[in-house]
Amino acid sequence: MSDQSKRTALVYAECAEGKLRRVALEALGAARRLAGDGGSVHAVLAGGGSAASPALAAAAAELAARGAGVVHVIDDPALAGFAPEAYAAAIGAAVAAVQPSIIVLGHTAAGRELAPRVAAALKGGHIADVTAIQVPEDGGADAILTRPLYAGKAFEQRRLLPGASCVITVRPNNLPVAEPVEAGSEGKVAALAYAAPPLWTTVRDVVRKASGRVDLAEADIIVSGGRGVRSADGFAPLEALAKVLGGAVGASRGACDAGYCDYALQIGQTGKTVTPKLYIACGISGAIQHLAGMSQSRVIVAINKDPDAPIFGVADYGIVGDLFEVVPLLTAEFERILATPGS
Ligand SMILES: Cc1cc2nc3c(=O)[nH]c(=O)nc-3n(C[C@H](O)[C@H](O)[C@H](O)COP(=O)(O)OP(=O)(O)OC[C@H]3O[C@@H](n4cnc5c(N)ncnc54)[C@H](O)[C@@H]3O)c2cc1C
Structure with a gap:
């Protein structure tokens, strides 16, 4: 077996309006496949503010039930609104705790903003907008990740080399969501502390133009x-x-x-x-x-x-x-x- 079967993967589980986004479960599914049978999968959930704690607890339970071995929850007032510096620092705290070689995020507006920051801090690679993942079942070769180029006119396949550190974003709606694990095999949920960094900007107000619509x-x-x-x-x-x-x-x-x-x-x-x-x-x-x-x-x-x-x-x-x-x-x-x- 190659190192493929011993990877540690970390998922940034993005939430919107207090709920896990479906792409967070797709990212978890990708992380489980990339970690392989012998690897471990962690998730980090970040949020803050008065209504955040119960929502984070519910999201953490869902991640734990779908194969995240440990869900690290960072509940801090500095994370009440989306500030890229604060969320990158929250993921950084989980990276320091977990030491993953693979970090998976959704290819969303937030994921696109965070992934390069995390990759730079990790001094690792970055594969953006992945739409397919091939992992040999025996774990005997490296994973191949596919991403569209030139607005979908061509496809690139990247090989994930053993031992490499890499941040991956997965395009919503392309990969299967992580299936629930057997009852009794759920992961743990643990609070994680982090030091809020100085912010360059804060969110003053969010003006919704398309409320009530399906995302x-x-x-x-x-x-x-x-x-x-x-x-x-x-x-x-x-x-x-x-x-x-x-x-x-x-x-x-x-x-x-x-x-x-x-x-x-x-x-x-x-x-x-x-x-x-x-x-x-x-x-x-x-x-x-x-x-x-x-x-x-x-x-x-x-x-x-x-x-x-x-x-x-x-x-x-x-x-x-x-x-x-x-x-x-x-x-x-x-x-x-x-x-x-x-x-
Ligand atoms: C740099 C750049 C970036 C751009 N980015 C985008 C982008 O992100 N997204 C985007 O969409 N475009 C983008 N465009 C614009 C793009 O080039 C087209 O101008 C635009 O997509 C045309 O929109 P349309 O198809 O609605 O209109 P039209 O090209 O005018 O087509 C309207 C169609 O409706 C049909 N039609 C009319 N009436 C009816 C009817 N009653 N029943 C059935 N069919 C009918 C007509 O036959 C026609 O085919 C970009 C352009 C540039 C230069």
Whole structure:
């Protein structure tokens, strides 16, 4: 067996609004695979403020039940808002306690901000935006990590060498979540102290523009609108379809630039990168900058009046038609199917 089977991995378990993000459980699944059967897996949870403690306790219990051998909880008022210096120091405290060779974070806004800081402090490598991991079952060779390049037009495979220290971010929705371990095999939860560093900035206020919506980055289903929706009101049928499917609404930059929706919904090269199980593009032409953010989706459905629209080149299913006719028909049909017992 190589060193592959003896790795110690640490997961930064990101929370949003007091709840574990799904990508934290995907990162834990990746860490378990990379640590191998003979390795150990730790998780670090950080937060603070009056409502934080019960939420951290619940998140810690879930991580422990899904294969984190030790969950290190740092509950400190300095971590009430997201300050990269403070959160990097919190991960640093766990790194000092655990001495991992692999650190896994979600490839989220926070993960992207923290990972290079942690890698620099560790003097280790950094592999960002991993979408697939191959670990030989016998642990007899090094793990291979795959990441997209050039907005998904090429893929790079990186080999994780034995003994290397590396910080990895995993793209949401691409890797399986860590499965629960057998009852009785749950990990431990331990409080960890850390010294809050001086902060350069603090969060004064968080202004939510898209409250109550399913998080685009982690949505399984996205119904996305482009300039073809023609107005802000034109998004209403898309909202209705997304609601029936339990999905999120996204948009092209064309729709955002036209003022039909908020830039928080923009998907693409200069917007969010999404990889849902189902992406329904309505009235979106399929410019390369839009494809950069969604072409890795598992199933792509395109609805467009123009049979020559480039979006049909990446779509698994194409519907040539007027979105204002097609989308309500789909909504009604899904509503009917989902209301059928046993569906
Ligand atoms: C540096 C840079 C970065 C960029 N970043 C991004 C980015 O992150 N994300 C992004 O999306 N774009 C980005 N863009 C813009 C991109 O190039 C396109 O301009 C944009 O994606 C077009 O948006 P659209 O498809 O909604 O609009 P259009 O290209 O105008 O397409 C509208 C489509 O709707 C169809 N349509 C019209 N009416 C209907 C109807 N009733 N029913 C069905 N179909 C209908 C039309 O046939 C057409 O195909 C970027 C551009 C640059 C230069």
